[in-house]
Amino acid sequence: MNVRALTYFAAVVEEGSVSRAALRLRIAQPALSLHILNLERDLDTELLHRTARGVTATESGARLYAHARDILARIAQAKEDVRGHAASAVGEVVLAMTQSVAKTLALPVFQQAMSAFPGIALRLSESNTGHIPTLLRQRQIDLGITFKAQNDPAIHETPLVEEDLYLVSPAAWPSGAPGDTIAFREAARLPLVLPGRPHSLRELINDYARKNRLALDTVGEVDAVPQLKDFVAAGIGHTILTLASVRAELADGRLSARRIVEPVISRRVILCRSSEVPPTRAALAVAEVIVETARRLIDDALWPGRFVGSHNKAL
Structure with missing residues (x-):
């Protein structure tokens, strides 16, 4: 087992496919498969479940993958330290x-x-x-x-960044310019299509509803933002999103939006x-x-x- 073998194995697990990993690593697929087989022989255990749809890590493979990611990250850091104060990252x-x-x-x-x-x-x-x-x-x-x-x-x-949330409505709904506002208690009474739990946006909205002792009238749950907007445009209900998420739809007249107030609902964007x-x-x-x-x-x-x-x- 060496660094190259760990690099190859990690790529296969991440891609879920030997062929895709070979493209990513820019090596021949048979050569990559041989490296994985040699690694399994070296460790005397099966590392991958192989099916017609791709590959997934076995329990042993998942353990090795965790070690591989840690080892490869530390090697990358060691290279950075050895390079010293290089001019370019x-x-x-x-x-x-x-x-x-x-x-x-x-x-x-x-x-x-x-x-x-x-x-x-x-x-x-x-x-x-x-x-x-x-x-x-x-x-x-x-x-x-x-x-x-x-x-x-x-x-x-x-x-x-801190972003405020908006009630997003069908274009025909009255007074929906971004400068307009709506109290959260009024928004909560409207039919809402929201992401399902444990989506972070849904958890945030639920937290505000609990703190303000409000019950949400949720008529449907859709996790993907593009589909949320489609449901609203079709008149199924309203949703709650950031203004950045709907700027294009507001510009072309597909949707309308009101900033939620009393209280203002905001979310923080965090780099980790x-x-x-x-x-x-x-x-x-x-x-x-x-x-x-x-x-x-x-x-x-x-x-x-x-x-x-x-x-x-x-x-």
């Missing part, structure tokens, strides 16, 4: 974020990172915010963006990384790009919200 950085944040943040972050740090290979991954802390702990990603403070010493957090392994120089560079891009988008009114991050270096 290099290496792969995996950044996970939700679809709703990616709609605003992904493209400008990617463009800025490519321009400022050509030696960094940035990989963007879409994930539910509830899964991101687990991905960080398992070393499957370097950085993640969530909406809920973890209060976990294993997760280092940097607040970025593992605190158990020191970040690579490349991860720190991308983190700084994220903070600066968020600040610029807020300043330019391209991201409706309030910048709550530090103007100093991130993380």
Whole structure:
């Protein structure tokens, strides 16, 4: 067992397919399969369940994968330390974020990172915010963006932006310009289509409802934001989202929106990384790009919200 074998094995587990892992690693599929078989023989145990649909880790394979991610992360950090104060950050950085944040943040972050740090290979991954802390702990990603403070010493957090929530309604519904407001108690009485539990947005809305002793009239549950908007446009009900999530639909007249008040409901966008392994120089560079891009988008009114991050270096 060596570093190459662990790298290959981790890629196969993450891709769920030997063929996709071979493409990612840029090696021949038969050669990759042979490396995995040799690793299984070396450890005298089956590491992968192989089916026509792909591969998944066995119990032994899952244990090895956890060790592999930790070892590979520490090797990457060791390389950074040995390189010393190199002028440029290099290496792969995996950044996970939700679809709703990616709609605003992904493209400008990617463009800025490519321009400022050509030696960094940035990989963007879409994930539910509830899964991101687990991905960080398992070393499957370097950085993640969530909406809920973890209060976990294993997760280092940097607040970025605070966004207010809006009642999103069909376009024909009266008085739905973004400057309009609606009391939360009135919104709660309307037929609502909301994400299901344990979606972070649903948990936030439920928390506010409990604190204000309100019962929500939930007529349906849809987790995906694009489908939520489609349901509202079709007149099935209203939903609750950030203004950034519906700017395009407001502009083309498909939907209307009112800011929720009494109380204002807001959520915080948080940049996270593992605190158990020191970040690579490349991860720190991308983190700084994220903070600066968020600040610029807020300043330019391209991201409706309030910048709550530090103007100093991130993380």
